[in-house]
Amino acid sequence: MQTKNVILAVDGGATKTVALLFDENKFKIKGIGLAGSSNFTIIGASKAEENLRKAIKEAEGDKADKAVFCLAGIGDSAEDTKRGEEMVRRIFPNAQVYNDGVGAYRATNLFEDGGVFAPGTGSVAFYQKNGVLHRVGGWSWIFGDEGSASWIAKTAITYATRVVDGIEEKSELPHAVEEYFKLPFREAVIKLSKEQDKRLIASFAVIVDELAQRGDPLALRVMKEASEYIVRMINRLKKEGGRVSVIGGVMNSRIIRDEISSLGVSIFYSYQAVIGGLILAGVKMSFEERDMLAKELTQKIYNLPEEELKNYLFINIKSKYSET
Amino acid sequence: MQTKNVILAVDGGATKTVALLFDENKFKIKGIGLAGSSNFTIIGASKAEENLRKAIKEAEGDKADKAVFCLAGIGDSAEDTKRGEEMVRRIFPNAQVYNDGVGAYRATNLFEDGGVFAPGTGSVAFYQKNGVLHRVGGWSWIFGDEGSASWIAKTAITYATRVVDGIEEKSELPHAVEEYFKLPFREAVIKLSKEQDKRLIASFAVIVDELAQRGDPLALRVMKEASEYIVRMINRLKKEGGRVSVIGGVMNSRIIRDEISSLGVSIFYSYQAVIGGLILAGVKMSFEERDMLAKELTQKIYNLPEEELKNYLFINIKSKYSET
Numbered sequence: 001m002q003t004k005n006v007i008l009a010v011d012g013g014a015t016k017t018v019a020l021l022f023d024e025n026k027f028k029i030k031g032i033g034l035a036g037s038s039n040f041t042i043i044g045a046s047k048a049e050e051n052l053r054k055a056i057k058e059a060e061g062d063k064a065d066k067a068v069f070c071l072a073g074i075g076d077s078a079e080d081t082k083r084g085e086e087m088v089r090r091i092f093p094n095a096q097v098y099n100d101g102v103g104a105y106r107a108t109n110l111f112e113d114g115g116v117f118a119p120g121t122g123s124v125a126f127y128q129k130n131g132v133l134h135r136v137g138g139w140s141w142i143f144g145d146e147g148s149a150s151w152i153a154k155t156a157i158t159y160a161t162r163v164v165d166g167i168e169e170k171s172e173l174p175h176a177v178e179e180y181f182k183l184p185f186r187e188a189v190i191k192l193s194k195e196q197d198k199r200l201i202a203s204f205a206v207i208v209d210e211l212a213q214r215g216d217p218l219a220l221r222v223m224k225e226a227s228e229y230i231v232r233m234i235n236r237l238k239k240e241g242g243r244v245s246v247i248g249g250v251m252n253s254r255i256i257r258d259e260i261s262s263l264g265v266s267i268f269y270s271y272q273a274v275i276g277g278l279i280l281a282g283v284k285m286s287f288e289e290r291d292m293l294a295k296e297l298t299q300k301i302y303n304l305p306e307e308e309l310k311n312y313l314f315i316n317i318k319s320k321y322s323e324t
Numbered sequence: 325m326q327t328k329n330v331i332l333a334v335d336g337g338a339t340k341t342v343a344l345l346f347d348e349n350k351f352k353i354k355g356i357g358l359a360g361s362s363n364f365t366i367i368g369a370s371k372a373e374e375n376l377r378k379a380i381k382e383a384e385g386d387k388a389d390k391a392v393f394c395l396a397g398i399g400d401s402a403e404d405t406k407r408g409e410e411m412v413r414r415i416f417p418n419a420q421v422y423n424d425g426v427g428a429y430r431a432t433n434l435f436e437d438g439g440v441f442a443p444g445t446g447s448v449a450f451y452q453k454n455g456v457l458h459r460v461g462g463w464s465w466i467f468g469d470e471g472s473a474s475w476i477a478k479t480a481i482t483y484a485t486r487v488v489d490g491i492e493e494k495s496e497l498p499h500a501v502e503e504y505f506k507l508p509f510r511e512a513v514i515k516l517s518k519e520q521d522k523r524l525i526a527s528f529a530v531i532v533d534e535l536a537q538r539g540d541p542l543a544l545r546v547m548k549e550a551s552e553y554i555v556r557m558i559n560r561l562k563k564e565g566g567r568v569s570v571i572g573g574v575m576n577s578r579i580i581r582d583e584i585s586s587l588g589v590s591i592f593y594s595y596q597a598v599i600g601g602l603i604l605a606g607v608k609m610s611f612e613e614r615d616m617l618a619k620e621l622t623q624k625i626y627n628l629p630e631e632e633l634k635n636y637l638f639i640n641i642k643s644k645y646s647e648t
Contacts, residue, residue: 103640125489138395142478143481144482154467161467167556167557187469
């Protein structure tokens, strides 16, 4: 009989890091931890390592027999991969290291052929055909990341400049920019443009979504444009065959969920990608068991302090029990 | 009687610097010079100063009694203005210093109320009402610069990623990106995204325009979208009353010119903005005299070596005599 283990899975992206400690014998979550970005290509390896350690500590990850890290940046280039792997080895010498998209794929589709589109802070898609994974999108946020939170925020701020310039319909967006970034409009835009803090800009997507839900026509246009891209990408992935899933923070938006509801895809939230790490570590599970685990994870996540949820997951606390 | 002078006017933006030496007595251009960017906020004051000196030397600007500099970056913030002024003082201690948009305004509309939209590497608009200048747009290229060369190139590269991802119609754009930037597609996009060399990216707009003229549907869509914004901005400026002009490198595109031809605006090319510096220096001229001067300048510009035109003005040499 195979020895079962206590496994640490870590999923790290541009905005947050999720650590999960899992008892394979009992098929139970033992601990979870959240922290900020561990995308070392954006924030540097030292700050990324700090956030990884924080999330792992909260999950009591030092008790693990085995660890799997799924991180943004791995696979971007040979140099980035080396840098990311070295960072992980300083924390957990024998860990397996993958790109976070691979983790998202395994969490959503297990080992079956199919596709996943992941609109988080940025966006990327993967499909698997005859067992081989292929990447689609993920072109970085100057030219790509369409349908993601950073794209939603960037587009909304662009439309807000048009309102201020008097070439676009009235909208609450300019006022929302001033309020959210606590600066006069032009200063806010110039500052965001110079600093290019992708995570900070992306966090404004929650406000855009709220304005859209309250009927602001321009905010709604942004959300519809994001949906159009997501729909296009889902149809693209469907062409390759197999089940198609969507996972990421943008899935917290009811507008986006409604727009894609007729497409018959499974919807997952960003923190659930960490389950992919368990699968990559060799934990066997059926789709039903994965669903149970995802539900258990959601319950544990919602037991964390509200501040953590707000900081790392951009969950609208007021409606948290209305979602899965 | 007022003493007339030999005047140096300098216009400097993100892509090029134009220097013009003008004999006010004879109302004649004495010399011109071209150089690369003098936008010190992007390339730094030392490199900007070097380019300013090159253009001025070519124009024999040391013979001037008086100098006016119209530079990108002036007016962006108190700190930027101070830095730009100090740079100019090192070259010409008593020079007047203005934002390049002010120069473009004076070159196109003299001292009359009206508006100007300036799509160059970036884009910005100004209108004058009751003698007071107001700025519109110019939000920098992450959120703004719509209708500009950098916007055209950025949008085309974004659409090219969609073609590669299989969610957009066939187009020559991805191949053109590889050929122009001399790298495999994904590497080119990631490199451009990391380096964010706005001028380099903007220079690809010429290729997009050429592809559009040859009928590439996706390149044509980009050019049409740029036109839509330019039309919107022109109509916005018209609301304030007075004549409205358009000036900038994007005006080299026949597609753009055709799209706005029915709007009754005057069209100027980017290098003609330098005439604004003469006007700011106190040179009196009628609209007719300005037109004569603009024509004389064009003739002199086209006498420069082709390499200079290509490097600094992105003029399609083959068709240079078909334009004014």
